[in-house]
Amino acid sequence: MRRNSRRRPTGPRRATFAAVALILGGGGMVAVNVYASATEADGTAQPGGATIDCPDVGSELTAVPDAARSEVDTELASLDGQIAEAYKQLRSATPEQQLDAAFTDASVMKPLEEKRAGTLERIAVAIGNAGQRPEGLEALAGCELLPPEEEQAENEQGGQAGNGPVAADFADINSVQPSAQAPAGQNASRGTFVTRCGVNENGLFNSDNVIVAPGVSNGAHHFHDYVGNQDNDAFSSDADLAAADTSCENQGDKSSYFWPVLRLQNGNQEQDAQAPGGGIEGNAGEILTPKEVTMTFQGSPTGDVTAMPRLLRIITGDAKAHVNGTANANASWSCTGFEDRQLKDKYPLCPEGSDVVRTFKFQSCWDGRNIDSANHRTHVAFAAADGSCAAGFQAIPQLVQRIVYDVDAPSLDDGGDTTPLFAVDSFPEQLHKPVTDHGDFINVFEEGLMREMVDCINEGRECDGAGAPEEPQQPEPSEEPSEEPSEEPSEEPSEEPQQPEPTEEPSEEPQNPAPTGDDEPTEEPATEEPPAATQSNEPPADDAPEATATADRPKISATPTQGGTEEDPAEAIGSPTASPTESSVAVGNDQPVYGTAPQTAGGSLADTGAKLWPAAAGSILVIAGFVLLRRFTSRA
Template sequence: MLGGGGLVAANVYASATENWGGGSGPNETGHVLSADGMATIDCPDVGSRLTAVPEAARPDVDRELALLDRQTADAYRQLQQAGQSTGQDSGSVDDTIMNPLKEQRAAAIGRIADAVGRLGERPQGLDALAACTLRPGDGASGGPQATASPTQGAQPGGAGQGGNGPVASDYADITSVQPDVSNPPQQADASRGTFTSDCGVNAGGLFNSDNVIVAPGVSNGAHHFHDYVGNQGNNAFASDDDLAKAGTSCADQGDKSSYYWPVLRLQNGTQERDAGSPGGGTEGNAGRIVTPKQVTLTFSGNPLGKVTAMPRLLRIITGDAKAFVNGPGNANASWSCTGYEDRQLKDKYPLCPAGSDVVRSFKFQSCWDGRNIDSANHRTHVAFTAPDGSCPAGFRPIPQLEERIVYDVKAPSLADGGRTVPLFAVDSFPEQLHKPVTDHGDFINVFDEDLMRQMVDCINSGRTCGPGGDGSGATASPTPGSGSGTTAAPGDGATQQPGDTATSAPAPSASRPGGEPRTDATTTADRTATPEHTATADRTTAPARTASPGHAADQGRAASHRATEPARPRPTSAPARPTSAPTRPASGSTQSAPAPASSSVTSSSSPSARATAPGHLPPPSAQPQPQGTQGALAETGTHLWPAALGILLALSGLIMLLRARRLRY
């Protein structure tokens, strides 16, 4: 009885205190390093090899590219399961995971080539991209090298709450990073103004795991959840007309643009509403979603000259969601801490001192090709400036969007794997292991034309406009309790060249940034804009307008302020007025006539179908509950079998004791 009881107590205690970090410890310098390395699957990026995608073939190609992502995610989950089993050898992993994956990819790649070939020149060399490689786990820099191999697969338990990262080596002490700020000098003709849009912090909790830019019409096309501010109608099935008619969380209702990025989570054992959903817990994205403390959206000018208007419905993705396996060439996220923003990290999460908040920022491409509002790879229609601020030949400067997102999260306790103070990390594709280098931001311009003209005039005339501005040309006053972080210093429009180190300046950039990259060449599939549209940048702007109280959005405001202020009704959506919006051209076309925004694209599903599409986060029905995952007592079925044996022994001892007492008397 005593032995059984002791076994129960020991096993329950061990399971309850098990941490997620998996073997961290300090080195000689006192920095915490992790010996953990997790194997992952590295598949060639098919989309980046496509050189031309006819417009009519785009839906089929997008669908197959999304299928390739799903196949990789499924194979990675199989790899995790194989790593938790014993007796696996390299041949078994090849037979059960890698070879079937190659066959599935070969079929999808063949369908992509067929779709393009039916309407244009069949792409060559795609067949060689079917095979993926098993990438062994990398040891922490300066620490012992991990020994993950094909026979091991993902290490049992992995790291992080979802079992696929992060690890201790994904973090760096911000105070150890050297300051480095280098901005190009501004010329006499520079556009020195800034324009800020206040769109809240997504306190209302608008999330989904779609990406309408990269995988339109595909639920869970991102395989990770996004925060949305601004446009409230963005999902995989949203047409241009849907976006134009949707509500907005922005204070000025003229800004219906969609701003979105992967959510940040605290891996504290919380079971979020998406714990059992695709894109969430089922794909290793686990823990409590953190609402930003501040979100600042600032548009700035060009150091050499004036900017022109962004075309309506322009799509821009900055960063690379697959940079961990693709390499850092397109990575473009910056991480820092309040009070230390002259120190920036690209491939590490910051460990901030007490009293300092985590700062996450993106600077978007600010050169436009003058014709296309999208491209086959979602990159080649826009570009970053050169170090001196100049745009590539044939490109013109447009306002540069900078997103600055602040989180009130503490530096995690790496020595115990985040058990004392939880780890934080962004959502990612499962096989990308929550690496900070995979962070990325997305933007769809749905400014109305009047407000876009005001923005351009404000920037070109050197004024500071928007909430917190100097009042000259301000378009909306800040709403009480907006929590939008408008006190941050606006961006200066500076960019840097690719290849910056972890100590780069605040806006490291890449020569070909993109989210889920597809191609390197502008194609006949590119959406096109009429040259006349860009003339709006030179028009005399109308007097700046101020948003009426009834137009202030209620969705992006902090919950505490919503509780004390009456809800402000959202205006009824009216049909989008005709604009000279760029539209998708017919196959083989490179330019199209002006068309109403409402006719650009038709929705592929009804509103009711979109509301129930898989991958969309349902409304919360209760407060988050403790999640039964690694390190929790809910693992009784897999980790507490010694306790069950102890209970059996204790009961057996009790029965024997009772029988002995009867025999005695």
């Protein structure tokens, strides 16, 4: 019989094999962890960019009786929560199920339609009990599941959470043509007033929106940066805002300025990675702190401006523009040194040495009566193409926010693997499109400081936040943009020189704003009667414009926070059945409002670095393998 010539491994050889296995296993764990951190937002696979397209109910409710306002706002927020829940159901399905129309219709879309129908009925009942019941709301219950965009379908990851952005959402700023500006009229109020409130270096974030969804936690379904007022969450009343601290240099400015955070999709996870408004809803990556934030108030191209009423609320841009259309899109994107070139529906690719710039221009015409309106739009408007306000409206100082970020242009050819993508937070169905960018403002200026602002602007001076004069403006006419709403977003110029070097000074000349917008779309105020007023709980000063109002919104939780502490709501707005301790509360019949505790995080929100324990374990195994290998090799 032939003898088997293969030798069985000796002890040292077996140890060597084991050591090699340990090295390979540990290295594999490291590799898996690195890959996971670069492709997953919350440790689970995310489906690529299918969109649930639902009619925007808020845009249809242009006149809601004051007695029904708080209940309607709560129910509108519930509609957004239902869409978020539908996205979670899609994410939990297998890829095969996601592509199965029968499955998605039966398990996601039909249940969503039934929930929306119940909520719409409660809205109609609430309005009917306080006035005339609206007709046709039931037709808005149905939604459509749209397939992923072509670019995402062709093996593009579509961002860290798998729901955008994609390469087509970016454009080289050098490819954008500069735009000309129309000169202001001879009677223009040419002054400017600048207030400085920091860059949110203290980390005040939450996913609420006290304007659109008062009393509803996670009403925005995406995180906001806050500067200025330090007590701004879903449960802040007018009295809370007036009594709060402020991050502004001038303590007379307690206004609230907020906008969606910008995230770097570098595989890192924030503390909200498993939270509503954050990773659960597809908002993933490292939150970027702005390099610079400037708020400039400027005048009217046709005449003097009047003071803003205290607690006036203004929203610019449309957070749902990807689904609603671009009629209300208004934010713009550019690069320092290139701010005469503005993008509406693209993120900019800036050259080396140039920073990314977001610009928000707010409405500059006020109806003279209301500090808010049912759809949060019709009490204010943009000026016409010639700079004039519509009949019944008066010019107020126009807020222009300029936010600068030190962020590199992403590498699009490899989906951001080399240099990561960046994107604003958004509602789940909006896929982080740049056209959905938006800004929010609540005026909490002291009356005396507001008067200084108005005098400064009308007298043609350039003033700092304290109203102190700096240098008089040049006699040459300033340029005012056309504020005529359009169906498509237009590129907005500024007077920044076309230099590649970054500039940190805000553009002093107005840029061409697109139509109004944000979380709810608008209708032209020039053709409709302004709605009934909402309430400021503080009487205006004798020389301030008088704004009639409705009852102030009560605060559910009175504890201001910057550090992520949860608040214990005492009562629900518009919902007598609300429970302060549950994660959702019943509204109307059995429909939940999604979350009662504020989704607030503050201080060091950025708990960056993906969960590192697998990598650490892998590294230990690698080291152990090398030790064993060395030991038994020496014995051999």
